[in-house]
Amino acid sequence: NAGVMQNPRHLVRRRGQEARLRCSPMKGHSHVYWYRQLPEEGLKFMVYLQKENIIDESGMPKERFSAEFPKEGPSILRIQQVVRGDSAAYFCASSETLHRGEQYFGPGTRLTVT
């Protein structure tokens, strides 16, 4: 049973470009979460999705950031017109249910904006 998959593992973008981060949850998991982590800091919740629905996007900036989890295919976190401050590790996690505090994380995408 494959774990949570994320790609790319490393992504370099110039300021103003778009970044697309992909996440495939564990098989059987319908809850997907995106987190951002800066060096030496904790995980900041960004958005929670279920298939075709955004359940909670309270941690995601209103501008330039968007997320989706289509009926078919991976979840996508999209950052438009990237700025240097967007450089971070972006982790995707999935879970079978919401009620337990157990989430399975992917290896992350390290985004560097030059």
Place this chain on the structure above:
Amino acid sequence: GQSLEQPSEVTAVEGAIVQINCTYQTSGFYGLSWYQQHDGGAPTFLSYNALDGLEETGRFSSFLSRSDSYGYLLLQELQMKDSASYFCAVRNRNSGNTPLVFGKGTRLSVIA
């Protein structure tokens, strides 16, 4: 909102026991989770406490006191590979579908 406090750094000797504390403030509460993250790696789920008391899984144990809004992670027979960051996380009962809120993490260094 929610907030979690945990020490930023802890150092312990190989073979010893170390306790990492976590206090939280939240209106309503489901449970306390613990995650481990090695440098450059992904967070890995360690344990979850919904009820008061101690949960043991091998060398790791986790404790929760809901009345004190406090929990800890206990690591026994420390090994060098335990050097990592450890995060506590809570889910707020009153936040509906909002998932986990993480503390800033405790960096554990195991020395010989």
